[in-house]
Amino acid sequence: MRIRVGSRRSKLALTQTGLIADRLRALGHEVKIVEIVTEGDTNRASLSQLGGTGVFATAIRNALRDNRIDLTVHSLKDLPTAPAGGLTIAAIPPREDARDVLVARDGLTLGELPQGAVVGTGSPRRVAQLAALGLGLTFRDIRGNVDSRIGLVRSGEVDAVVLARAGLARLGRLDEVTEAIDPLQMLPAPGQGALALEIRADDAALHDVIQQLDDPDTRAAVAAERAVLARLEAGCSAPLGALAEVSEDVDGGLEISLRAFVGRTDGSFDLRRSKTGPFEDAERLGHDVAQLLLDDGAAEAFASSDSPPDPAPGGHLPRGADPVTDNHPPAPRSVNT
Known part of the structure:
Protein backbone atom coordinates (compact mmCIF):
# COMPACT_ATOMS: atom_id res chain seq x y z
CA MET A 1 0.00 0.00 0.00
CA ARG A 2 1.19 3.56 -0.74
CA ILE A 3 0.77 5.79 2.31
CA ARG A 4 1.20 9.58 2.42
CA VAL A 5 2.10 10.66 5.96
CA GLY A 6 1.66 14.30 6.96
CA SER A 7 4.08 15.91 9.39
CA ARG A 8 4.97 19.30 10.80
CA ARG A 9 8.37 20.55 9.66
CA SER A 10 10.06 20.59 13.07
CA LYS A 11 12.95 18.20 13.60
CA LEU A 12 11.08 16.40 16.38
CA ALA A 13 7.88 16.01 14.35
CA LEU A 14 9.80 14.70 11.36
CA THR A 15 11.76 12.32 13.59
CA GLN A 16 8.58 10.93 15.14
CA THR A 17 6.96 10.60 11.74
CA GLY A 18 10.08 8.91 10.42
CA LEU A 19 9.95 6.29 13.18
CA ILE A 20 6.41 5.34 12.15
CA ALA A 21 7.28 5.48 8.45
CA ASP A 22 10.12 3.03 9.07
CA ARG A 23 7.77 0.63 10.84
CA LEU A 24 5.32 0.79 7.96
CA ARG A 25 8.07 0.23 5.41
CA ALA A 26 9.18 -2.81 7.41
CA LEU A 27 5.64 -4.14 6.94
CA GLY A 28 6.09 -3.81 3.17
CA HIS A 29 4.37 -0.49 2.47
CA GLU A 30 5.54 2.46 0.39
CA VAL A 31 5.61 5.63 2.50
CA LYS A 32 5.96 9.29 1.47
CA ILE A 33 6.30 12.04 4.10
CA VAL A 34 4.45 15.29 3.29
CA GLU A 35 5.51 18.38 5.26
CA ILE A 36 2.75 20.71 6.47
CA VAL A 37 3.02 24.13 8.15
CA THR A 38 0.71 24.74 11.15
CA GLU A 39 -0.25 27.89 13.04
CA GLY A 40 1.82 26.72 15.99
CA ASP A 41 4.89 26.75 13.72
CA THR A 42 4.40 30.26 12.31
CA ASN A 43 2.93 32.17 15.28
CA ARG A 44 5.51 32.67 18.04
CA ALA A 45 3.03 33.81 20.69
CA SER A 46 2.76 31.71 23.85
CA LEU A 47 0.60 28.60 23.68
CA SER A 48 -1.88 30.04 26.18
CA GLN A 49 -2.33 33.13 23.96
CA LEU A 50 -2.78 30.96 20.87
CA GLY A 51 -5.47 28.94 22.60
CA GLY A 52 -3.25 25.97 23.45
CA THR A 53 -5.02 22.84 22.36
CA GLY A 54 -5.07 22.09 18.66
CA VAL A 55 -2.74 24.79 17.33
CA PHE A 56 -0.44 22.14 15.88
CA ALA A 57 -3.17 19.74 14.75
CA THR A 58 -5.71 21.78 12.77
CA ALA A 59 -3.77 22.24 9.51
CA ILE A 60 -2.72 18.60 9.40
CA ARG A 61 -6.25 17.39 10.13
CA ASN A 62 -7.53 19.57 7.30
CA ALA A 63 -5.01 17.94 4.99
CA LEU A 64 -6.35 14.53 6.04
CA ARG A 65 -9.94 15.54 5.36
CA ASP A 66 -8.97 17.02 1.98
CA ASN A 67 -7.27 13.74 0.99
CA ARG A 68 -3.87 15.42 0.60
CA ILE A 69 -2.43 12.89 3.06
CA ASP A 70 -3.58 9.50 4.37
CA LEU A 71 -2.06 9.43 7.87
CA THR A 72 -0.59 11.80 10.40
CA VAL A 73 1.53 11.23 13.51
CA HIS A 74 0.54 13.51 16.40
CA SER A 75 2.13 14.01 19.78
CA LEU A 76 -0.96 12.89 21.68
CA LYS A 77 -0.59 15.55 24.37
CA ASP A 78 -1.18 18.21 21.69
CA LEU A 79 -4.55 16.82 20.55
CA PRO A 80 -7.91 18.21 21.72
CA THR A 81 -10.03 15.70 23.61
CA ALA A 82 -13.07 16.39 21.46
CA PRO A 83 -13.56 13.90 18.58
CA ALA A 84 -12.46 15.20 15.17
CA GLY A 85 -15.25 14.82 12.61
CA GLY A 86 -14.46 12.30 9.89
CA LEU A 87 -11.20 11.18 11.51
CA THR A 88 -10.16 8.43 13.89
CA ILE A 89 -7.04 7.47 15.83
CA ALA A 90 -6.25 4.07 14.36
CA ALA A 91 -3.28 3.30 16.59
CA ILE A 92 -1.35 4.48 19.64
CA PRO A 93 2.07 2.79 19.62
CA PRO A 94 3.98 1.89 22.80
CA ARG A 95 4.66 5.00 24.84
CA GLU A 96 8.04 6.55 25.59
CA ASP A 97 8.90 7.49 29.18
CA ALA A 98 6.31 10.17 30.01
CA ARG A 99 8.37 12.13 32.54
CA ASP A 100 9.52 15.74 32.24
CA VAL A 101 13.24 16.43 32.42
CA LEU A 102 15.46 19.33 33.44
CA VAL A 103 18.28 20.63 31.26
CA ALA A 104 20.23 23.03 33.47
CA ARG A 105 23.53 24.90 33.45
CA ASP A 106 26.50 23.27 35.13
CA GLY A 107 24.69 19.92 35.38
CA LEU A 108 22.44 21.18 38.18
CA THR A 109 19.34 19.34 39.43
CA LEU A 110 16.14 21.01 40.63
CA GLY A 111 17.27 20.91 44.25
CA GLU A 112 20.61 22.45 43.35
CA LEU A 113 19.24 25.46 41.47
CA PRO A 114 19.82 28.62 43.54
CA GLN A 115 17.06 30.88 44.86
CA VAL A 153 20.56 27.56 28.77
CA ARG A 154 23.83 27.42 26.83
CA SER A 155 23.74 31.21 26.27
CA GLY A 156 22.98 31.93 29.93
CA GLU A 157 19.61 33.57 29.24
CA VAL A 158 17.97 31.07 31.60
CA ASP A 159 19.39 28.72 34.20
CA ALA A 160 17.35 25.73 33.08
CA VAL A 161 14.54 24.56 30.84
CA VAL A 162 11.99 21.79 31.35
CA LEU A 163 11.22 19.50 28.41
CA ALA A 164 9.46 16.21 27.75
CA ARG A 165 11.88 13.31 28.07
CA ALA A 166 10.19 11.50 25.18
CA GLY A 167 11.16 14.13 22.63
CA LEU A 168 14.79 14.15 23.70
CA ALA A 169 14.85 10.34 23.64
CA ARG A 170 13.54 10.25 20.08
CA LEU A 171 16.11 12.87 19.04
CA GLY A 172 18.94 10.97 20.73
CA ARG A 173 19.71 13.83 23.13
CA LEU A 174 19.22 12.30 26.56
CA ASP A 175 22.86 12.99 27.40
CA GLU A 176 21.90 16.68 27.82
CA VAL A 177 19.40 15.91 30.61
CA THR A 178 20.58 16.89 34.09
CA GLU A 179 17.59 15.38 35.93
CA ALA A 180 14.57 13.24 35.09
CA ILE A 181 11.87 14.74 37.30
CA ASP A 182 10.01 12.26 39.50
CA PRO A 183 6.23 12.27 38.86
CA LEU A 184 5.82 12.74 42.61
CA GLN A 185 7.16 16.24 41.99
CA MET A 186 5.79 16.86 38.50
CA LEU A 187 3.06 14.91 36.75
CA PRO A 188 3.28 15.04 32.94
CA ALA A 189 0.66 16.34 30.56
CA PRO A 190 -2.09 13.83 29.74
CA GLY A 191 -0.86 11.71 26.86
CA GLN A 192 2.74 12.93 27.11
CA GLY A 193 5.22 10.54 25.53
CA ALA A 194 2.56 8.86 23.37
CA LEU A 195 1.99 9.19 19.63
CA ALA A 196 -1.42 9.12 17.94
CA LEU A 197 -1.74 7.78 14.39
CA GLU A 198 -4.78 9.44 12.84
CA ILE A 199 -6.51 8.58 9.56
CA ARG A 200 -9.84 9.21 7.84
CA ALA A 201 -12.56 7.22 9.58
CA ASP A 202 -13.81 5.70 6.33
CA ASP A 203 -10.40 4.35 5.26
CA ALA A 204 -10.95 0.75 6.36
CA ALA A 205 -8.02 -0.70 4.43
CA LEU A 206 -5.52 1.70 5.99
CA HIS A 207 -7.06 1.21 9.43
CA ASP A 208 -6.30 -2.51 9.22
CA VAL A 209 -2.66 -1.68 8.40
CA ILE A 210 -2.15 1.02 11.05
CA GLN A 211 -3.93 -0.92 13.78
CA GLN A 212 -1.02 -3.38 13.77
CA LEU A 213 1.04 -0.65 15.50
CA ASP A 214 -1.44 -0.18 18.37
CA ASP A 215 -0.45 -0.91 21.98
CA PRO A 216 -3.51 -1.67 24.18
CA ASP A 217 -1.74 -0.75 27.44
CA THR A 218 -0.73 2.68 26.17
CA ARG A 219 -4.17 3.28 24.66
CA ALA A 220 -5.90 2.49 27.95
CA ALA A 221 -3.50 4.62 30.00
CA VAL A 222 -3.87 7.71 27.84
CA ALA A 223 -7.65 7.22 27.67
CA ALA A 224 -7.76 7.52 31.47
CA GLU A 225 -5.51 10.59 31.48
CA ARG A 226 -7.40 12.37 28.73
CA ALA A 227 -10.73 11.62 30.40
CA VAL A 228 -9.53 13.80 33.30
CA LEU A 229 -8.79 16.56 30.80
CA ALA A 230 -12.16 16.17 29.10
CA ARG A 231 -14.18 16.01 32.32
CA LEU A 232 -12.53 19.21 33.60
CA GLU A 233 -13.01 20.83 30.16
CA ALA A 234 -9.35 21.86 30.22
CA GLY A 235 -6.95 22.26 27.31
CA CYS A 236 -3.21 21.72 27.06
CA SER A 237 -2.50 25.22 28.42
CA ALA A 238 -4.22 24.40 31.73
CA PRO A 239 -2.16 23.79 34.90
CA LEU A 240 -3.21 20.13 34.95
CA GLY A 241 -1.17 16.93 34.86
CA ALA A 242 -2.09 13.24 34.80
CA LEU A 243 -0.29 9.91 34.60
CA ALA A 244 -1.83 6.43 34.35
CA GLU A 245 0.11 3.18 34.64
CA VAL A 246 -1.04 -0.34 33.77
CA SER A 247 -0.06 -3.21 36.06
CA GLU A 248 -1.21 -6.65 37.19
CA ASP A 249 -3.68 -6.89 40.06
CA VAL A 250 -3.54 -9.55 42.80
CA ASP A 251 -5.58 -11.96 40.67
CA GLY A 252 -3.28 -11.68 37.65
CA GLY A 253 -5.59 -9.38 35.71
CA LEU A 254 -4.89 -5.83 34.58
CA GLU A 255 -5.64 -2.60 36.42
CA ILE A 256 -4.87 1.07 35.89
CA SER A 257 -3.49 3.41 38.54
CA LEU A 258 -4.18 7.08 37.77
CA ARG A 259 -2.74 10.18 39.43
CA ALA A 260 -3.77 13.73 38.55
CA PHE A 261 -2.81 17.28 39.55
CA VAL A 262 -4.49 20.68 39.38
CA GLY A 263 -2.77 23.83 40.57
CA ARG A 264 -2.18 27.54 40.20
CA THR A 265 0.84 29.03 38.50
CA ASP A 266 1.73 31.05 41.60
CA GLY A 267 2.07 27.84 43.61
CA SER A 268 -0.70 28.77 46.04
CA PHE A 269 -2.86 25.75 45.16
CA ASP A 270 -1.59 22.20 44.64
CA LEU A 271 -4.27 19.50 44.50
CA ARG A 272 -3.41 15.86 43.74
CA ARG A 273 -5.74 12.88 43.70
CA SER A 274 -5.36 9.24 42.62
CA LYS A 275 -7.39 6.09 42.14
CA THR A 276 -7.02 2.57 40.75
CA GLY A 277 -9.60 0.88 38.53
CA PRO A 278 -10.19 -1.93 36.00
CA PHE A 279 -8.21 -1.90 32.77
CA GLU A 280 -11.35 -2.11 30.66
CA ASP A 281 -12.91 0.95 32.31
CA ALA A 282 -10.17 3.51 31.69
CA GLU A 283 -12.45 6.40 30.80
CA ARG A 284 -14.62 5.89 33.87
CA LEU A 285 -11.50 5.96 36.04
CA GLY A 286 -10.48 9.27 34.50
CA HIS A 287 -13.91 10.75 35.14
CA ASP A 288 -13.82 9.52 38.75
CA VAL A 289 -10.44 11.13 39.43
CA ALA A 290 -11.61 14.35 37.77
CA GLN A 291 -14.66 14.34 40.05
CA LEU A 292 -12.41 13.94 43.10
CA LEU A 293 -10.50 17.01 41.94
CA LEU A 294 -13.72 18.96 41.36
CA ASP A 295 -15.09 17.97 44.75
CA ASP A 296 -11.96 19.37 46.39
CA GLY A 297 -11.81 22.70 44.57
CA ALA A 298 -10.33 22.19 41.10
CA ALA A 299 -12.87 24.51 39.45
CA GLU A 300 -12.00 27.29 41.88
CA ALA A 301 -8.31 26.78 41.17
CA PHE A 302 -8.89 27.19 37.44
CA ALA A 303 -11.11 30.22 37.97
CA SER A 304 -8.44 31.89 40.11
CA SER A 305 -5.47 30.95 37.97
CA ASP A 306 -3.65 33.69 36.09
CA SER A 307 -3.46 31.22 33.19
CA PRO A 308 -6.95 29.71 32.97
CA PRO A 309 -7.69 26.58 30.99
CA ASP A 310 -9.03 26.80 27.47
CA PRO A 311 -11.92 24.52 26.55
CA ALA A 312 -10.98 22.05 23.85
CA PRO A 313 -12.18 23.14 20.39
CA GLY A 314 -15.59 21.74 19.71
CA GLY A 315 -16.40 21.51 23.41
CA HIS A 316 -15.84 18.72 25.91
CA LEU A 317 -16.70 15.11 25.21
CA PRO A 318 -20.24 13.97 25.79
CA ARG A 319 -20.49 11.58 28.73
CA GLY A 320 -19.67 8.08 27.52
CA ALA A 321 -17.51 9.14 24.54
CA ASP A 322 -13.96 7.84 24.42
CA PRO A 323 -11.38 10.57 25.19
CA VAL A 324 -8.87 9.21 22.69
CA THR A 325 -11.22 8.32 19.84
CA ASP A 326 -14.94 7.71 19.75
CA ASN A 327 -14.47 5.04 17.06
CA HIS A 328 -12.08 2.58 18.63
CA PRO A 329 -12.07 2.42 22.45
CA PRO A 330 -9.38 0.43 24.26
CA ALA A 331 -10.00 -3.30 24.23
CA PRO A 332 -9.14 -5.66 27.10
CA ARG A 333 -6.15 -7.91 26.58
CA SER A 334 -4.55 -10.74 28.42
CA VAL A 335 -1.14 -10.72 30.10
CA ASN A 336 1.51 -13.00 28.68
CA THR A 337 2.63 -15.43 31.33
Missing part, protein backbone atom coordinates in the same frame (compact mmCIF):
# COMPACT_ATOMS: atom_id res chain seq x y z
CA GLY A 116 15.80 33.08 42.04
CA ALA A 117 17.10 30.79 39.29
CA VAL A 118 15.26 31.36 35.99
CA VAL A 119 13.53 28.29 34.52
CA GLY A 120 12.24 28.50 30.97
CA THR A 121 8.99 26.77 30.02
CA GLY A 122 5.85 27.58 28.03
CA SER A 123 3.73 25.26 30.16
CA PRO A 124 1.50 26.55 32.99
CA ARG A 125 1.33 22.92 34.21
CA ARG A 126 5.07 22.85 34.74
CA VAL A 127 5.15 26.32 36.31
CA ALA A 128 2.36 25.42 38.76
CA GLN A 129 4.08 22.25 39.94
CA LEU A 130 7.52 23.81 40.19
CA ALA A 131 6.11 26.79 42.08
CA ALA A 132 4.37 24.44 44.52
CA LEU A 133 7.74 22.88 45.41
CA GLY A 134 8.70 26.13 47.13
CA LEU A 135 12.23 26.26 45.69
CA GLY A 136 12.18 30.02 45.08
CA LEU A 137 12.47 29.68 41.32
CA THR A 138 11.40 32.29 38.79
CA PHE A 139 9.96 31.48 35.38
CA ARG A 140 10.27 32.72 31.82
CA ASP A 141 7.68 31.90 29.18
CA ILE A 142 9.45 30.41 26.15
CA ARG A 143 8.54 28.88 22.79
CA GLY A 144 10.60 27.18 20.13
CA ASN A 145 12.11 23.87 19.17
CA VAL A 146 14.43 21.76 21.31
CA ASP A 147 17.56 23.44 19.94
CA SER A 148 16.34 26.96 20.68
CA ARG A 149 15.15 26.07 24.18
CA ILE A 150 18.36 24.33 25.20
CA GLY A 151 20.22 27.18 23.50
CA LEU A 152 18.76 29.56 26.08
